Amino acid sequence: MSTLIAIIGLGILCLLLEIFDFRKAIIPISIIGLLAVLGLNISEFNSPEAYYNNMIIVSKFSTSFSALFIVLTIFLVALSHKFHENNQAHISDFIAIKLFLLAGAVAMVSFGNLAMFFLGIEVLSIALYVLASSDRKSIKSNEAGMKYFLMGSFASGIILFGICLIYGAMGTFDITEISELSYSAELPVWFPIGIILVFIGMLFKIAAVPFHFWAPDVYEGSPALTTALMSTLAKVVAIATLFKLLTAMNAEISAEFQTVIVIVSMASMTVGNIMALRQVNVKRMLAFSGVSHAGFMLMTLLITTNAAGTLLYYSSSYALAGIAAFSVILYVCYNKNNEDINNFHGLGKTNPLLAAILTGALLSMAGIPIFAGFFAKLFLFNQTIQAGYISLVIVAVINSIISIGYYFKLILAMYNKEPNEVRTATPFVIYAVAVIAIVLNIALGFFPSLVLDLLA
Amino acid sequence: MNVSLLLIILLAGALITYLSGDKLASKVALVFSLGAFGVSIALLNSLSLGEDINFVAPWINQPKIAFALAADGLSIAMLLLTTALTPIIIFSSFGTEFKNAKSIYSLILFMAFAMAGTFLAADGLLYYIFWELSLIPIYFIALIWGNGDAEDRKDAVIKFFIYTLAGSLFMLVAFIYLYQKAGSFMIEDLYALDLTLEEQTWIFGAFFLAYAIKIPLIPFHTWQAKVYQKAPAVGTMLLSGIMLKMGLYSVIRWQLPIAPNAAKEYMDILIGLGIAGVIYGSIVALRQKDLKKLLAYSSLAHVGLIAAGSYALNLDGLRGAVLQMIAHGFVVVGLFFVAEIIYRRYETRNIADMGGIRKQTPKFASLFLILVLASVALPTTFNFVGEFTVLYSLSQINIWYAVLGGTTIILGAYYMLKMYQHVMLGETNTKPFAEVNFNEGFALVIIVAVLFVFGIYPKPINDLITPSLEHILTVINR
Numbered sequence: 063m064s065t066l067i068a069i070i071g072l073g074i075l076c077l078l079l080e081i082f083d084f085r086k087a088i089i090p091i092s093i094i095g096l097l098a099v100l101g102l103n104i105s106e107f108n109s110p111e112a113y114y115n116n117m118i119i120v121s122k123f124s125t126s127f128s129a130l131f132i133v134l135t136i137f138l139v140a141l142s143h144k145f146h147e148n149n150q151a152h153i154s155d156f157i158a159i160k161l162f163l164l165a166g167a168v169a170m171v172s173f174g175n176l177a178m179f180f181l182g183i184e185v186l187s188i189a190l191y192v193l194a195s196s197d198r199k200s201i202k203s204n205e206a207g208m209k210y211f212l213m214g215s216f217a218s219g220i221i222l223f224g225i226c227l228i229y230g231a232m233g234t235f236d237i238t239e240i241s242e243l244s245y246s247a248e249l250p251v252w253f254p255i256g257i258i259l260v261f262i263g264m265l266f267k268i269a270a271v272p273f274h275f276w277a278p279d280v281y282e283g284s285p286a287l288t289t290a291l292m293s294t295l296a297k298v299v300a301i302a303t304l305f306k307l308l309t310a311m312n313a314e315i316s317a318e319f320q321t322v323i324v325i326v327s328m329a330s331m332t333v334g335n336i337m338a339l340r341q342v343n344v345k346r347m348l349a350f351s352g353v354s355h356a357g358f359m360l361m362t363l364l365i366t367t368n369a370a371g372t373l374l375y376y377s378s379s380y381a382l383a384g385i386a387a388f389s390v391i392l393y394v395c396y397n398k399n400n401e402d403i404n405n406f407h408g409l410g411k412t413n414p415l416l417a418a419i420l421t422g423a424l425l426s427m428a429g430i431p432i433f434a435g436f437f438a439k440l441f442l443f444n445q446t447i448q449a450g451y452i453s454l455v456i457v458a459v460i461n462s463i464i465s466i467g468y469y470f471k472l473i474l475a476m477y478n479k480e481p482n483e484v485r486t487a488t489p490f491v492i493y494a495v496a497v498i499a500i501v502l503n504i505a506l507g508f509f510p511s512l513v514l515d516l517l518a
Numbered sequence: 519m520n521v522s523l524l525l526i527i528l529l530a531g532a533l534i535t536y537l538s539g540d541k542l543a544s545k546v547a548l549v550f551s552l553g554a555f556g557v558s559i560a561l562l563n564s565l566s567l568g569e570d571i572n573f574v575a576p577w578i579n580q581p582k583i584a585f586a587l588a589a590d591g592l593s594i595a596m597l598l599l600t601t602a603l604t605p606i607i608i609f610s611s612f613g614t615e616f617k618n619a620k621s622i623y624s625l626i627l628f629m630a631f632a633m634a635g636t637f638l639a640a641d642g643l644l645y646y647i648f649w650e651l652s653l654i655p656i657y658f659i660a661l662i663w664g665n666g667d668a669e670d671r672k673d674a675v676i677k678f679f680i681y682t683l684a685g686s687l688f689m690l691v692a693f694i695y696l697y698q699k700a701g702s703f704m705i706e707d708l709y710a711l712d713l714t715l716e717e718q719t720w721i722f723g724a725f726f727l728a729y730a731i732k733i734p735l736i737p738f739h740t741w742q743a744k745v746y747q748k749a750p751a752v753g754t755m756l757l758s759g760i761m762l763k764m765g766l767y768s769v770i771r772w773q774l775p776i777a778p779n780a781a782k783e784y785m786d787i788l789i790g791l792g793i794a795g796v797i798y799g800s801i802v803a804l805r806q807k808d809l810k811k812l813l814a815y816s817s818l819a820h821v822g823l824i825a826a827g828s829y830a831l832n833l834d835g836l837r838g839a840v841l842q843m844i845a846h847g848f849v850v851v852g853l854f855f856v857a858e859i860i861y862r863r864y865e866t867r868n869i870a871d872m873g874g875i876r877k878q879t880p881k882f883a884s885l886f887l888i889l890v891l892a893s894v895a896l897p898t899t900f901n902f903v904g905e906f907t908v909l910y911s912l913s914q915i916n917i918w919y920a921v922l923g924g925t926t927i928i929l930g931a932y933y934m935l936k937m938y939q940h941v942m943l944g945e946t947n948t949k950p951f952a953e954v955n956f957n958e959g960f961a962l963v964i965i966v967a968v969l970f971v972f973g974i975y976p977k978p979i980n981d982l983i984t985p986s987l988e989h990i991l992t993v994i995n996r
Contacts (some may be wrong), residue, residue: 368580
């Protein structure tokens with residue numbers, strides 16, 4: 063709870079700093095503040111508690127995911143320094159919105175009441191709509207923001223409708239009570255309908271097939287840093303929330319519902335991967351790759367043992383690889399109006415370090431040892447086979463093979479093509495973020511138990 | 519002496535080589551690879567003294583994965599092959615100027631590290647990690663330092679990568695399935711599993727995809743010739759000399775003991791595939807115009823025979839297979855090195871552009887001839903010992919297998935000698951052929967010496983591997 067308050071306080075502090083004209087200090091103060099918040103959050107790990115009549119429930123699940131979100135936000139805030147170099151006047155807006163977004167994210171994983179859940183999702187979404195269209199002179203960014211807003215508010219509406227039906231069925235918004243009631247023999251028919259509607263709305267937020275159509279366009283049109291945020295932070299927030307919602311409210315997921323999850327998961331992986339193969343724009347490619355990873359992460363809903371730990375591990379490895387990849391993309395496509403793959407030609411020669419980091423990030427996403435992505439897939443497959451879904455795992459394996467095709471397209475472009483420009487700039491922040499993110503990723507690969515056993 | 523020391527030396531070597539800069543890289547890499555060879559010899563010594571050289575440490579609690587390295591005679595034999603060939607391969611590249619030399623030498627050592635790990639791992643998942651890890655360095659070696667048009671090379675290399683990775687992922691699923699049954703990835707626990715024939719068939723099939731692609735066996739060989747042709751000489755040597763032995767080793771170490779009944783059930787098909795590879799490889803090799811491609815197809819023929827020997831499931835077959843693995847490793851590295859020596863002087867791999875070299879450099883011609891003869895398993899060479907043992911084991915199952923497999927020697931002699939004739943004999947070539955220098959000669963002489971010494975006296979290796987193979991055989995026949 064104090065984490066949430068501290069984050070909001072930090073966001074307000076950011077706005078105040080602008081009023082008093084300390085713009086230069088905003089990013090360092092935010093980073094230091096976030097590190098302090100991270101410490102505060104970790105201190106809450108071993109003291110689960112409920113606040114305000116179960117509005118907020120701080121548990122191991124919520125603190126460990128919040129820690130991941132805070133780490134990701136630190137990276138994203140650090141990257142803002144370079145990204146908004148030419149727009150220093152509005153720097154506080156960008157940073158403050160990111161901090162409020164983080165507050166929404168933390169609320170989403172620590173809710174104990176559906177009202178709080180909806181509040182969190184709206185805070186997060188509205189911040190994202192603004193960030194998507196934050197490059198206000200670019201028509202693409204405006205289009206992305208508008209598209210995301212229209213589609214997103216539609217999804218929010220569906221979620222709200224679902225929540226209403228659940229309330230109608232159960233007479234409460236409190237998820238513990240809902241969970242207890244859901245074991246009773248006689249359930250009104252609109253309880254499952256409500257669950258399905260909330261599920262659909264959340265599938266939209268995590269961009270799973272068949273609700274993924276917004277993702278490529280919005281990812282492509284948004285400023286690169288926002289895309290980084292959407293594909294790392296926003297994605298893992300949404301999947302963690304969906305996981306919490308379904309496990310908390312509907313403890314025994316019925317067989318039919320499991321079939322639905324299997325189908326959505328298979329479809330997401332397959333469609334995401336096959337569409338990604340055809341993309342020439344790196345942001346679009348990563349959008350589709352994100353769709354397929356959403357499919358992988360949905361598999362955790364079927365797992366029976368240590369599902370939360372597996373999801374935390376998978377989302378950490380995916381998000382860290384994403385941060386590393388996007389910091390290189392920010393570097394390469396800085397001051398360019400597109401992110402086409404030919405911008406990456408010859409990066410292996412002009413900037414071997416960043417090329418190696420991007421290669422590492424992509425290898426992690428593709429699931430090659432010794433990167434964390436491999437272990438994430440291993441644990442996921444292991445647990446899923448244990449739960450008895452061997453056919454789903456085989457589809458997932460085939461998809462992992464397909465995904466090599468597009469991840470390696472980018473690697474090939476970096477190493478097998480001649481450079482078409484000289485790159486001399488060596489922005490410190492981008493190097494630092496990329497190196498730390500990939501080192502964390504590899505460290506997770508070497509010591510998976512650190513994260514995996516947190517929620518066991 | 520502990521096996522982990524070997525891995526530490528190779529990994530540290532890779533790192534220090536990278537840090538030592540382009541000028542020193544090759545020498546630093548050579549020193550570390552020789553150090554690794556020394557450690558292998560010391561390990562051999564420790565093993566014969568009966569010391570405990572294994573290394574087991576818990577790694578991940580849930581699922582239970584251990585960092586377990588274990589060495590028996592078979593592993594040590596493969597380690598000796600790896601660590602003996604790595605310095606030879608590094609040494610043989612001294613005459614080649616590489617751009618960004620520190621990276622390639624570092625990658626070579628890293629690959630040796632991953633391959634040594636594959637031969638040592640006693641935990642299924644650790645084994646899988648090393649197996650996959652060895653793929654990344656060879657991918658970059660072939661992609662960045664390879665020859666020919668960049669686009670062609672890209673297609674060949676990516677095909678190779680996707681092929682091998684696809685096969686291994688099914689192996690991963692098989693391992694996870696086995697884990698569900700055994701509750702552990704440790705090799706003894708997997709050996710002890712009692713699986714039904716149906717389960718064994720599926721698991722055997724998943725392993726088979728991984729290994730048949732890596733070895734390669736027909737019909738999974740389509741990546742091979744192109745990659746051998748496009749990769750730089752060091753890459754081809756690593757691939758053909760050591761990496762494909764990983765597949766053959768894994769068949770003996772993992773596939774057969776874990777799913778023995780499936781292997782017995784499908785023995786005829788498996789031996790048939792191996793022998794089909796022999797005949798197909800030999801016939802295709804006959805028609806090759808590119809020296810490296812010819813050697814690639816000849817390699818396909820030889821490994822087909824080795825695989826057939828392994829799948830014969832008797833002691834002679836396994837023993838012959840391992841002996842031939844080692845012999846083939848040395849001979850194929852020697853032959854690819856010869857191709858590289860010729861390329862350094864003539865800048866061509868096209869056999870038609872060669873010829874008449876022998877008169878200019880008789881010493882080189884003699885060494886080359888010995889390698890050619892060793893490759894066709896002339897008695898007194900190491901390859902004869904291996905191929906003969908394999909053919910003998912095949913004849914015990916069905917005489918026709920031995921007859922058909924024996925074509926490797928007849929057809930092999932035909933295409934190899936024909937190749938030698940076109941490359942070396944004939945009118946003196948108008949282009950001057952500089953005498954081989956000391957470095958080149960030294961590497962070739964070592965290879966030839968190994969082939970002769972163990973050809974005449976294979977007992978040490980035989981004694982080294984037989985106890986482990988007998989143990990594996992008892993597991994197979996449990």
